[in-house]
Amino acid sequence: MHPRHRSRPHTPPSCPRTPLARAALMLCLAAGTLALPAATRAQAAAQGDAVLRHEIPSGTLDQALNRFAAAAGITLSIDGSLTAGKTSRGLSGNxxxxxxxxxxLAGSGLEAVATAGGGYVLRAAPLLPSASDTMLPTITVTARGESEAELPPPYAGGQVARGGRLGLLGNQDVMDTPFNVASYTSELMQNQQSATLADVLDNDPAVRMSSRGRNTSVGGGDNFFLRGFGLGNRDISLNGLYGVLPYGTLSLETVERVEVLKGPSALLTGMAPSGGVGGAINVVPKRATDAPITRLTGSYASDSLWGTHVDLGRRFGEQNQFGVRANGVYRSGDTATSGQSVKLGAASLGLDYRGERLRASLDLGYQSDDARAASVGYRLAPALTAVPAAPKTGARFAQDWERRKYVDDYQVAQMEFDVSSSLMVYGAAGARDHRHSNYRTESRILNPAGDLATSPVNYPETSKSKSFLAGARMKFEALNALHEINVAASSLDTTAGYGFAQWAGTASNLYNPARIPDPLQAGAPFAGFLDTRKASETQLSSVGISDSISWNDDAVRLILGVRRQKISVDNYAATAPVNPRTSGYERTVNSPAVGLVVKPWNHVSLYANYIEGLSPGATAPADAENSGETFPPVKTKQKELGAKIDFGRVIGTVSLFELKQPNAITVPGSTPLAYRYVMDGEQRNRGMELSAFGELARGVRLLGGMTYLQAKQIRTQGGTNDGKDAIVAPRWIANVGLEWDAPFLPGLTLTTRVLATGKQYVNAANTLRLPGWTRWDAGARYRTRALGYPVTLRANVLNLANSSYWEGSAGSGGIVLSAPRTVYLSATIDF
Structure with a gap:
């Protein structure tokens, strides 16, 4: 990519970014390619220095060398101390x-020397005769902040990047930020065959799913819990811009990075559209790389879900200024859940220009995600005394006629311009048109025996969004410190509508679901309406400003900032054909934040932060004495302390945090039968997070950690639930994933992952509990060559033991079942 100056050197060496999902070959080639690696190596040995085509992505030097040796069929001896911390730009061509x-090895200070046995050994290259003869004069550069178009490079192991985007602050190295962040790379997504955001965030020890989308018994979209608070799929941003990504479940074939910030983010990103405060998730789209990309992937998932993905990328111009990246995916077939079928079609086009001072991009996307016989979990009856045991995962739960279909069109244009070496301005604009068909059943668990009350319902939904972002970053020196001033303004306008119809209920059972005829075909009477009507208009606008102050070559960094957020909501009577406005409010609130990073030693960062999150204010119900009173946006306040250590090949993080969020309660009114609705209760989440990622040894990669959480209710109604656990907040969760490059067969990598979650309560009184659960995953991939082209074969199994458990809560008192054992196979060929 076009080189940009950095404002400060990163302490540990970094590696350039890794290209994305490799394209693929239909699975019918898989059996044939398994027999090719030995023949390829034998032919290369016979030809001595045979010329072959190589497509090796950028990454750590030892990874690049290992891939080259496997493809070329040679033995290469590598001393890990020589390659430690070194990176490679990769290799593309013959x-x-x-x-x-x-x-x-160019620029690494190393060379490969042939051995008598026909192999190669790595050693330090001899020094030039006279270093002084080639010494260049010192050049002093006044640099600006990094371009948003240039991603932080992958860290050792290639699974997690060195940093990510922090909204207002832009791209930041993980060691320079006073927050706990993780940025998952396309290499990780591709190797794990991640189909959804939920699949990617299964790697994060601070995240659990409240519901999953594709290929499960749910099918209602990916929704998350971070640090004990919910984050809906509508709160996911694209390059920092809210309100443009598809609802429900996002297809990852179009994605380069998935960036996760743990904790509130009002200063950094503004209020999320749905008010999620447990964290922030940002998606980075694919861009064309300097090396041409022509990739085809064929895939299979149990039970009989087949798919194809095409990935094309090219750059044009004398300096590769213009880039085009196109992705298309189609999958169709039956999932591992009995009776369920899905059909996915998605396409994206990314255009970009990178000049000396101007960088611009345009992303166009379409996604149609259609699931049949997809249920959405189970609600709990108020009188329920115990949650029944989970039924067998993968069994048939939904009716044949049930259907959920999400269709989204979206467009995003972005630009940034270097006014000078110390000032950059940027802007973005995006839009989304969303349609959602939602014709299904809704079930309520009545007793521990699993008896259900099941009703057919129809909840179609539409929405249109327009989103804008503009800002500037300026660097200057003052008072013996380097300052970076960040200013940004954003707005998001969303108009939403829905339909509602409900039919009479039917008795059923969790373990033996009743067959219910299609009520529309039967002409059964219903309550509500089938057409979609306007329900709300929401405008979110904000202005944020921050100053990042650093001393002593960034050994100390202080971040001060505040964001002023305005929230306007108009509600309409969607049940009335003429849609009169029934209520609304407009509120403005300030959200300050402060962060501190101190580096007492090389590769060690100590950090602290205070930051707030925002959610829409509550409105008093119609039967309260203060009916219609609206409250200011709810502030969730976080305090956090942490430490990060970069061991050179592994980064470890430990953080201690506390979040407090106000709750609404009722208090006595002016008469014995009256009440008032006030904001007075509180949820307090305290916890500790441990995480680590990188390369433990050559060919052994680690990604995992754990979270310990104490989420308590405080100042509850009449003190009834004071000190009890908050709902859907397990005391501990843990993830560990390992990859091992098998030395006995070059090109083969074996993987395993375990996820563990403690018990969690799903009601405030703590009488209804979901047991803890553990899930094992396993996988393998094999890199080889077929017909002269690089080929990668992958196999992954999720929920290896086919364990049945209640995974978590889908909100509104509902619980969701675990996904069944699912086998994923794919073959990728790079032309």
Whole structure:
């Protein structure tokens, strides 16, 4: 990519970004390619320095060398101390062994020397005769902040990047930010065959799913819990812009990075559209790389879900200024849940320009996600005394006629311009048109025996959104410190409508669901209306400003900032054909934040922050004495302390945090039968997070950690639930994932992952509990060559033991079942 100056050196060396999802080959080629690696290696050995085509992505130097050796069929001895901390820009084109090694090692200070046995060994290259003869004059550069178009490079192991976007603050190195962040790379998504955001965030020890989308018994979209608070799929941003990504479940074939911030983010991103405060999730779209990309992937998922993904990328111009990246995916078939079928079609086009001072991009996307016989979990009856045991996962739960279909069109244009070496301005505009068909059943669990009351319902939904963002970053020196001033203004306008119809209920059972005829075909009477009517108009606008102050070559950094957020909501009587406005409010609130990073030693960062999150204010119900009173947006306040250590190949983080969020309660009114609705209760979440990612040893990669959480209710109604656990907040969760490059077969990688979650309560009185659960996953991939092209075969199994458990809550008192054992196979060929 076009080189940009950095405002400060990163302490540990970094590696350039890794190209995304490799394209693929239909699975019918898989059996044939398994027999090719031995023949390829034998032919290369016979030809000595045979010229082969290589497509090796950028990454750590030892990864690049290992991939080259496996593809070229040579033995290469590598001393890990020589390659530690070194990176490679990768290799694209036709190379012999010697030329290929020379290109990969260029600038590393190393060379590969042939051995008597026909292999190669790595050693330090001899010094030039006179360093003084080639020494260049010192150049002093006044630099601005990093471009948003240039992603922080992958860290050792390639699964997690060195940093990510922090909204108002822009791209930040993980060691420089006073927050707990993780940025998952396309290499990780591709190797794990992640189909949804939920699949990616299964790697994060601070995240659990409240519901899952595709390929499960739910099918209602990916929704999350971070640090004990919910985050809906509507709160996911694209390059920092809210309100443009598809609802429900996002297809990852179009995605380069998934960036996760743990904790509230009002200063950094403004209020999320649905008011999620447990964290922030940002998606980075794919861009064309300097090396041409022509990739085809064929995939299979149990029970009989087949798919194809095409990924094309090219750059044009004398300096590769213009880029085009196109992705298309189609999948159709039956899932591992009995009776369920899905059909997915998605396409994206990313255009970009990167000049000396101007960088611009345009993203166009479409997604149609259609699931049949997809249920949405189970609600709990108020009189329920115990949650029944989970039924067998993968069984048939939904009716044949049930259907949920999400269709989204979205467009995003972005630009940034260097006014000078110390000032950059940027802007973005986006829009989304969303349609949602939602014809299904809704079930309520009545007793521990699993008896259900099941009603057919129809909840179609539409929405249109327009989103804008503009800002500036300026660097200057003052008072012996380096300052970076960030200013940004944003707005999001959303108009939403829905339909509502409900039919009479039917007795059923969790373990033996009743068959219910299609009520529309039967002409059964219903309450409500089938057409979609306007329900609300929401405008979110804000202005944020921050100053990042650093001293002593960034050994100390202080971040001060505040965002002023305005929330306007108009509600309409969707049940009336003429849609009269029934209520609304407009509120403005300020959200300050402060963060501190101190680096007492090389590769060690100590940090602290105070930051707030925002959710829409509550409105007193119609039967309260203060009926219609609206309250200011709810502030969730976080305090956090943490430490990060970069061991060179592994980064570890430990953080201690406390979040407090006000709740609404009722208090006595002016008469014995009256009450008032006030904001007075509180939920307090205290916890500790441990995480680590990187490369433990050459060919062994780690990604995992754990969270310990104490989420308590405080000042509850009449003190009834004081000190009890908050709902859907397990005391502990943990993830551990390992990858091992098998030395006995170059190109083979074996993987395993375990997820564990403690018990959690689903009602405030703590009488209804979901047991803890553990899930094992396993996988393997094999890199080889077929017909002269690089090929990767992948196999992953999720929920290896096919365990049945209640995974979590889908909100509104509902619980969701675990996904069944699912086998994913794919083959990727790079032309």
């Amino acid at each position: 190379f012999g062994v010697r030329d290929g090694l020379a290109h990969l």
